[in-house]
Amino acid sequence: MEKTVPELIAAISPEEWAQVPVSVLKLIEELVRRMDKIEQEVAALRTENELLKEQLARTSANSSQPPSKNSLTFKPNRKEPTGKKRGGQIGHIGHERKLYPVEVCQEVIDHYPAQCSKCGSEVSESISSQAYRHQVVEIPPVQPIITEHRFHQITCSCCGTENQASIMPEIIGKGGYGARVAAYVGLFSSQYRQSYRQIQKIMEAVFGIEMSLGTINNLRTEVSELGGSPAQQAVSGAVTDAQGYIQQQPIVGVDETGFKQRNGDGQNATKTSGWLWVAVTPLIICFQVILSRASTAAQTVLGSTFAGFITSDRCPAYNWVDIANRQICWAHLKRDFIQISERTGVSAEIGESLLVQEKLLFNLWYQFRNEQLTRSELVQAVEPIQAKFLSILTEAAELQIDGHEKTPLAKTVRTCRNLLKLEIALWLFVREEGVEPTNNAAERAIRPAVIWRRTSFGSDSAAGSEFVSRLLTVVSSLNLQERNILDFLVESISAARSGEIPPSLLP
Structure with a gap:
């Protein structure tokens, strides 16, 4: 040498x-x-080169980067070919087009054969045994229903006094558009994430209703904004009740993503970064835009006295929750392990060892979920995996690094040290019924909001953020409960306008 x-x-x-x-x-x-000096520079350049390579190799499989940002060369893991032909297999129950009940058909036309296909004899309609049903669905031209109110002024023929018909607040106060029109504007803005101009074109093309961009904004505000009394709160009151419901649940999945709120109304003069928070339960999903990612924001979402279990990523904002009541998402952990395994040297060995234990763990979880293992059998089978996992993290955390070192190995060591602090929160799903090992429910729930953010670039004001939060809450919760979103919005707006109690989001 x-x-x-x-x-x-x-x-x-x-x-x-x-x-x-x-x-x-x-x-x-x-x-x-x-x-x-040259050797020091070469060492620094090598470290920088490794870090840059790691950044270039970042995908949705080894980081929190969304799949839409994957490079064209990225090839996700595919299932091994089974050798079967594509499409439905033999014995598969087919799915046919759904037919509407006969009672809702405006017209039923019966067709009969004129003669027997075998002997040529005429056949009688009275001995029909069965009929093949085929329905043609059409939408008639949509015409808006326009009601004109005229408040006349009449001169008294006796004394000449001008008499004006009383302006009725219950009519004028409802504005120039009915509850269903406002509900459609709210639906197009939220469920279908359309811009003001797109909504303007849709309303004219589909319903024959012309409206200005300012009118669309006013109708959106009416759908979302808080009214003067509890009976005039439309969807905002229902969303407030849903937030209280979330804070009382035993198990909640939580997540957060950046959501820019500009200073159009002067309420964000410091240009603080906004965050869209989501809290997920089986029947209610709540969203909130908060200008913070700190623990105080998480307490606003969950409630400062929250005593249930949460499933989340490793964001420090949830550290105020008792660690024994937390479940760290294993989908995030798997991405971290893949990233570590793609480094060189000791890091690669650590990453590969962690991935082996992760795979063993999920094999057991799938067996439990398919009722091949009982809860007690799952707990017992996971014990050696937990012990091995702890051993790997401990050995990695004991590696010596400079506190300010930025090498890939240093990043690996710091990740393992952080996981050691949260190690208790990795295994909650093993012992607690109803707790999932991943935070996929919250990840799926927040996906429409991410798409909304990418098309709108956030909001211009606090009112815009409230609209996003409230309508996302309404749409997501109603979808979970399989309730009609348009009907709910119509009922909510009608109730707010008439001073009645609006419908609830609670199941």
Whole structure:
């Protein structure tokens, strides 16, 4: 093996050094100094190169990057080919087009054969045994129902006094558009994430209703905004009740994503970064836009006295929750392990070892979910995996690194040290009924909001953020409960306008 420069210098005897001219000694010192500097720069460049390679290799499989940002060369894991032909297999129950009940058909036309296909005899309608049903569905031209109110002024023929018909607040106060029109604007803005101009075109093309962009904004505000009394709160009152419901649930999945709120109304002069928070239960999903990602924001979503279990990522905002009541998402952990395994040297070995344990763990979970294991059998089978996992993390955390080091190995060590602090929160799903090992429910719930953010670039004001939060809550919760969103919005707006109690989101 070749000797290093310091080793070669150390091998020179004092007698030999004494024979070297002073000018040569100075030259050697300068060259050694420069070589040390070059070696330091090379080491820094190697570290930087490894970090840049890791960034370039980032995908949805090894980071929180969405699939839409994957490179064209990324190939997700595919299932092994089974050898079967594509499409429905033999014995598969087919899915046919759904037929509407006969009672809702405006017209039923019966068709009968004129003669027997075998002997040619005429056949009688009275001996029909069965009929093949085929329905043609059509939408008639939509015409808006327009009601004109005229408040006349009449001059008294006796004294000449001008008499004006009383302006009725119950009519004028409802504005120029009915509850269903406002509900459609709210539906197109939320469920279908259409822009103001797109809604303007849809309302004219489909319903024959022309309206300005300002009118669309006013109708959106009416759908979302808080009224003067509890009976005039439309969807905002229902959303407030849903938030209270979430805070009383035993198990909640939570997640957050960036959501920019600009300063159009002067309420975000410091240009603070906004975050869209989501809390998920089996029947209610709540969204809130908050200008913070701190623990106080998470407490606003869950309630400061929340005592249930949560499933989340490793965001520090949830550290105020008792660690024994937390479940860290294993889908996030798997991405971290893949990223570690794609590094070189010791990091790769650590990552591969963690992935092996993760795979064993989920094999057991799938068996439990398919009722092949009982809860007690699952707990017992997971114990050696938990012990091995803890051993791997402990060994990795004990590796010596500089506190400010930015090498891939240093990142690996810091990740393992962080996981050691949360190790208790990795296994809640094993012992608690109803707790899932992943936060996929919250990830799926927040996906429409991410798409909304990418098309709208956030909101211009606090009112815009409230509209996003409330309508996402309404749409997501009603979809879970399989309730009609348009009907709910119509009922809510009609109730708010008439001073009645609006419908509830609660199941």
